[in-house]
Amino acid sequence: MTGPRLFVIGDSFTVEPLNGEDKPYWIKQAADEIEQLSGEPVTISNASMMGSSQDWVSHHVQALYNGQITPNDYLVVALTHPNRFWYKQDRPDVTNPHLTDLDEFLSKEETRAVELFMRHIQRPLLDTIHLQNRLAYIAYQTRRQKLRRPVVIKCFEQQLGQCEFFPELNWANGVLMDNIQRPEFWDPDLDENAVYWQGIDPRYNHMCMTNHNILGPRLGQALHNDTTLDLVNGYIAGIVQPGSLDDPDWVKREINPYTVQWNIDNDRKYKSMTSWAVKMGIREPRFKNEAD
């Protein structure tokens, strides 16, 4: 018997654990919850990509609505920041102005194109026009194909305009970045890469497993019952301390030990984590000590 599928499209907040690791990340827990509630096996189809843009999500959504998704299936759309832009067709993962090494993935002239685009062309009004069109596509197809309402999750705070009121979309309450991932730090204002991780973020989907365990079942319930997913209340704050990496049990329990080791092996501690856009003077520093 084939049960419903859980389609997930988004960025690093929803991406599957790397290298095929079988980890009960929040999406897996959501699928398990739906299985429990419905009594049917649920298959996950996760097309999320680290570093991707909303246009990448839109690209997958358009394919999904072209005969793939059925009224029996579930959909989660994780909305990354609207100012990410899919610059190069074959590099949908190079979209974030805050990548530390954006210029390493592009030619010199392409990098200049991106820089000038950010300086002169990209602006919130254009981002919001595109965002509303993208969300309307999802709302339209949901209505047209009589599908379950997708749960739409903001990974980052953003201006939604009128799409916030589209009744075909089941908007989560809150923002993953602001309500879960940042509050996990003892001091959320410090540069996380330098102070806590000594390299790149080793958490699965930028959240400790304690919060995966809360978020996953909640997502499953929101999908199955068509209720609002709450990202604001009941999550654990202050889990990550400056010395957390020194506790092997904590590392094993809460984060990805392979990434911790990768940071050590690659001396990430000593490498600049300042974002490309900050280095170029295009964007303001995100943390107190980012530009140091």
Place this chain on the structure above:
Amino acid sequence: MTLPLGPKLFIIGDSFSAQRPGTESQPTWQRLVCDQLSVERGQPVHLVNSSLVGSSQDWCWGILQEWFWNEAIGTDDYLIVALTHPSRFWFLDRLPELSNSNVIDLDRHVSRDEAQAIELFIKHIQRPQLDQLLILNRLAYLAYMVGHQGLRRPLMIKCFEQDVYLADTFEELNWAKGTLFDEIQSHEFDTSKNHTEDVNEFWRGLDGRFNHMCLANHSRLASKITQSLLEDTQLDLNDGFVKNIIPRDWAIDTDFQRRELDYELVQKNLANKPSWAPILPWKKRRGITSSHS
């Protein structure tokens, strides 16, 4: 946003639908459609035309989003969308009319850095796959809002040939058959004339027609559009338009100018004739080609 009371005809688009300031009372298709709708309905239908020469689809959708957000379009109103070319991009916020890289003097209106930003965007970032993604989302937005607000089906007129992909199956949109550029405007020239001739060179400046069409075709187009709006039927741009209407000696044929063209604009063009020197569009002068083409 203050709008007149009573039924309205909303129009959004580019130079195929924009009215040059001061020419609003001329018998162009927008005016005629409004008048014909008023006669048919027995009450005045007000024209709300926000079209802009040289604009892009994104700019038009910005206006549409504003209209829908304010619920400006009512169930008793009409909407016409003149769909410009999807490759136009609203590069600079302050210059929505400067979206077409074939504009002759684009570089006169922007700074050096801005010109380079546009050039590199066209070369390295813009590509058909992205255009396709954006156009499908735009049209879905429109179809969604029409259904959501329970409005009449908008009349969708392609100004230029373009692939709208699955959007031609969106039942909330009433697609016209054919394009204004291919079915009407380009057939107006005398066939014995060389069609590859630059349009600006031909007119000694800006296109001397209202909306790139002679008034004889405005009249025909208006009747067809009115019927389509009233009956919610498909508009056919393939048949019923006058061809080869522009004589080779248009520049000395005053009767023709007065009858078919934007006479005031034509006179300005002709007054500038001695100094008119055709120049290549900015994109060609710079040799800009997309790395995706």
